Amino acid sequence: xxxxxxxxxxxxxxxxxxxxTSTDVARLAGVSRATVSYVLNNAPHQKISDATRRRVLEAAxxxxxxxxxxxxxLASGRTSLVLCLWPAALAGRHLGIRMSTMTRHLxxxxxxxxxxxxxxDSESALxxxxxxxxxAVVSYVxxxxxxxxxxxxxxxxxxxxxxxxxxxxxxxxxxGEESTGEAQARYLAExxxxxxxxxxxxxxxxxxxxxxxxxxxxxxxxxxxxxGPQVLTVPPTPxxxxxxxxxxxxxxRPVTAVCAYDxxxxxxxxxxLRENEMRAPDDLSLIGVDDIPACVLTDPPLTxxxxxxxxxxxxxxxxxxxxxxxxxxxxxLTDTCLAxxxxxxxxRQGDRRTAR
Amino acid sequence: xxxxxxxxxxxxxxxxxxxxTSTDVARLAGVSRATVSYVLNNAPHQKISDATRRRVLEAAxxxxxxxxxxxxxLASGRTSLVLCLWPAALAGRHLGIRMSTMTRHLxxxxxxxxxxxxxxDSESALxxxxxxxxxAVVSYVxxxxxxxxxxxxxxxxxxxxxxxxxxxxxxxxxxGEESTGEAQARYLAExxxxxxxxxxxxxxxxxxxxxxxxxxxxxxxxxxxxxGPQVLTVPPTPxxxxxxxxxxxxxxRPVTAVCAYDxxxxxxxxxxLRENEMRAPDDLSLIGVDDIPACVLTDPPLTxxxxxxxxxxxxxxxxxxxxxxxxxxxxxLTDTCLAxxxxxxxxRQGDRRTAR
DNA sequence: CTGCGTAGCTTACGCGCGTAAGTTGAACCT
DNA sequence: AGGTTCAACTTACGCGCGTAAGCTACGCAG
Numbered sequence: 001x002x003x004x005x006x007x008x009x010x011x012x013x014x015x016x017x018x019x020x021t022s023t024d025v026a027r028l029a030g031v032s033r034a035t036v037s038y039v040l041n042n043a044p045h046q047k048i049s050d051a052t053r054r055r056v057l058e059a060a061x062x063x064x065x066x067x068x069x070x071x072x073x074l075a076s077g078r079t080s081l082v083l084c085l086w087p088a089a090l091a092g093r094h095l096g097i098r099m100s101t102m103t104r105h106l107x108x109x110x111x112x113x114x115x116x117x118x119x120x121d122s123e124s125a126l127x128x129x130x131x132x133x134x135x136a137v138v139s140y141v142x143x144x145x146x147x148x149x150x151x152x153x154x155x156x157x158x159x160x161x162x163x164x165x166x167x168x169x170x171x172x173x174x175x176g177e178e179s180t181g182e183a184q185a186r187y188l189a190e191x192x193x194x195x196x197x198x199x200x201x202x203x204x205x206x207x208x209x210x211x212x213x214x215x216x217x218x219x220x221x222x223x224x225x226x227x228g229p230q231v232l233t234v235p236p237t238p239x240x241x242x243x244x245x246x247x248x249x250x251x252x253r254p255v256t257a258v259c260a261y262d263x264x265x266x267x268x269x270x271x272x273l274r275e276n277e278m279r280a281p282d283d284l285s286l287i288g289v290d291d292i293p294a295c296v297l298t299d300p301p302l303t304x305x306x307x308x309x310x311x312x313x314x315x316x317x318x319x320x321x322x323x324x325x326x327x328x329x330x331x332x333l334t335d336t337c338l339a340x341x342x343x344x345x346x347x348r349q350g351d352r353r354t355a356r
Numbered sequence: 357x358x359x360x361x362x363x364x365x366x367x368x369x370x371x372x373x374x375x376x377t378s379t380d381v382a383r384l385a386g387v388s389r390a391t392v393s394y395v396l397n398n399a400p401h402q403k404i405s406d407a408t409r410r411r412v413l414e415a416a417x418x419x420x421x422x423x424x425x426x427x428x429x430l431a432s433g434r435t436s437l438v439l440c441l442w443p444a445a446l447a448g449r450h451l452g453i454r455m456s457t458m459t460r461h462l463x464x465x466x467x468x469x470x471x472x473x474x475x476x477d478s479e480s481a482l483x484x485x486x487x488x489x490x491x492a493v494v495s496y497v498x499x500x501x502x503x504x505x506x507x508x509x510x511x512x513x514x515x516x517x518x519x520x521x522x523x524x525x526x527x528x529x530x531x532g533e534e535s536t537g538e539a540q541a542r543y544l545a546e547x548x549x550x551x552x553x554x555x556x557x558x559x560x561x562x563x564x565x566x567x568x569x570x571x572x573x574x575x576x577x578x579x580x581x582x583x584g585p586q587v588l589t590v591p592p593t594p595x596x597x598x599x600x601x602x603x604x605x606x607x608x609r610p611v612t613a614v615c616a617y618d619x620x621x622x623x624x625x626x627x628x629l630r631e632n633e634m635r636a637p638d639d640l641s642l643i644g645v646d647d648i649p650a651c652v653l654t655d656p657p658l659t660x661x662x663x664x665x666x667x668x669x670x671x672x673x674x675x676x677x678x679x680x681x682x683x684x685x686x687x688x689l690t691d692t693c694l695a696x697x698x699x700x701x702x703x704r705q706g707d708r709r710t711a712r
Numbered sequence: 713c714t715g716c717g718t719a720g721c722t723t724a725c726g727c728g729c730g731t732a733a734g735t736t737g738a739a740c741c742t
Numbered sequence: 743a744g745g746t747t748c749a750a751c752t753t754a755c756g757c758g759c760g761t762a763a764g765c766t767a768c769g770c771a772g
Contacts, residue, residue, distance in 0.1 A: 047751080069487045076730075088459075096443075100474075103473050107480065268653065388721075397761095399760090402761095713772105716772105722766095726761100730756095731754100734752080737750095738749090741747095
């Protein structure tokens with residue numbers, strides 16, 4: 001038995017039916033192609049008798065007809081595609097929820113989301129845009145002025161660059177990376193901490209996220225009248241984390257709490273604390289970003305800032321749909337896509353010991 | 357200053373240049389459209405004078421002309437797209453490398469990879485296929501017979517379903533999920549273990565991966581003459597892991613080593629061991645799959661099976677390119693996309709204590 | 713001087729579609 | 743009887759492209 005199970009690759013020889021065109025439907029229904037088109041698109045000002053309409057619909061059904069997206073795109077000058085540009089270096093675990101949320105939301109408006117992965121240089125971004133000719137682009141990669149204008153001439157009406165902009169650039173709308181930093185700092189301040197540290201990642205690929213997050217911490221400190229955070233670059237090894245922790249805690253004005261760039265950084269910090277025979281939160285408070293599953297497994301479990309990814313993704317999708325419809329000014333549905341998950345690594349003012 | 361920074365969404369009003377068509381180029385060069393086409397495509401049997409050729413090339417350059425992918429697709433009947441279907445539930449951290457590897461490899465052959473994210477049900481898979489009309493589909497989601505044939509009539513010449521097939525289905529080619537399970541079991545057997553456990557995940561979304569991995573362990577046990585693994589479903593909490601560990605280790609014929617579905621499962625197991633005041637590898641050996649960064653941070657560091665993702669991705673891309681060219685039978689470049697990373701959680705036969 | 717091959721183009725068609733602009737014949741009004 | 747209206751269609755065009763087929767003028771053999 002040589003049936004084609006899944007996993008088999010086949011070249012095109014297999015006798016497969018060609019897809020039916022509207023001409024085929026017209027022939028089968030015994031009408032002109034135009035009539036078919038009018039019926040299937042419910043053309044508003046065309047009079048089609050019920051009998052004819054039914055014949056056309058039956059013929060289309062019998063032939064399993066669907067219109068060619070390419071022909072549609074050529075004729076109308078626009079596709080129904082939304083292109084998402086994503087940097088390969090950043091494949092985190094929220095990606096799936098983020099993408100499927102956007103996919104579903106856009107699908108309600110008959111828009112199809114596809115993702116293209118970019119390497120170090122975003123060279124292929126423009127090529128892909130030319131090939132797909134999407135109506136909108138949402139980019140998680142910084143885009144140069146030239147690239148955006150080139151994409152616009154390539155047909156992309158709406159271009160959203162999610163990453164790297166400042167708050168004002170985003171029309172005061174939504175969650176930038178800064179917000180996570182702000183949330184960390186505000187929470188620590190509210191817990192009574194005044195001298196903060198920031199654990200900055202060593203990997204260059206994280207720069208574009210780390211920089212705005214740190215900026216958010218700085219901004220919050222400024223607004224709250226706290227001294228700026230003491231920033232240390234922490235490579236991902238327990239030993240180097242231990243050294244950084246020593247620096248933070250041993251000065252004349254020691255840091256009492258550290259904002260970690262993300263949860264993985266915080267995990268490394270926890271290992272560094274062990275290395276120094278110290279413990280969170282008694283010797284140093286710690287807060288991460290992301291709420292990865294491992295957060296609940298550590299001892300003590302890690303306090304962190306959770307990004308409400310579905311909410312954020314929905315906001316972006318909504319903004320795109322809105323911009324495509326192109327009427328009233330945009331207003332966000334929510335501006336709080338963030339929440340602090342309180343667990344065991346931040347000591348609150350007044351606590352002597354923290355409960356296990 | 358109201359310049360359009362990144363992060364701004366714009367609707368289409370901005371006076372942007374329309375893209376140039378080959379008609380524009382023809383007009384500027386003072387020739388017919390056909391001549392333009394012949395020049396730009398280096399038509400083999402057409403005689404074009406050098407002067408004309410140069411004028412056309414200059415005009416195309418001046419207008420920044422590129423052919424419309426939609427028109428090309430309509431005229432030729434095929435696109436240069438490869439569609440990758442990915443289940444949103446499975447966004448792991450290797451995704452970036454996997455995708456960019458495939459993207460780069462396919463780009464060498466002027467194929468563009470785009471990814472579409474599927475939710476629980478793969479309902480939209482076919483729609484996307486109809487919209488994009490890709491030459492090939494590589495799916496990480498199981499596809500029904502109807503779906504594959506429908507995709508073929510939609511124009512996809514090559515369809516690769518990476519997941520879920522058995523070894524034979526994949527034309528004896530490459531790495532299925534089974535292989536990771538096999539590698540775990542073989543390694544443990546070689547280290548002297550004879551009674552193995554398998555820590556099966558509780559989350560339903562992991563079923564499609566867990567099942568073949570477990571099948572691989574079973575297969576290896578059979579081939580090595582070992583009793584089959586004692587399978588326990590382990591929810592992701594330390595307490596429940598501790599209970600499972602108790603079951604494994606306390607019988608008349610206790611298990612001495614456990615294959616964890618993946619590293620996260622192994623991490624939970626480690627927490628469960630702590631809960632029981634036990635330790636790997638002295639009380640129980642443990643091996644994961646994936647080699648996530650956290651592996652080196654645990655105490656002891658986690659022994660695991662690493663998937664050589666770039667190699668695997670390249671194999672898939674090569675297979676697709678090969679199938680599209682459609683000549684000689686396919687042969688893989690490598691069949692070992694797996695490696696065991698030996699760290700501290702597997703006790704080798706003869707060791708009394710394991711070195712830290 | 714006529715015929716012919718050929719370099720160097722142009723004209724024409726089809727890919728599959730939406731849709732504007734006809735066309736036809738029956739019903740209705742004067 | 744002759745004109746008008748209108749339902750129910752069909753014909754024709756363009757979107758941007760590749761490419762088959764046709765066309766023209768020039769050089770050259772007979």
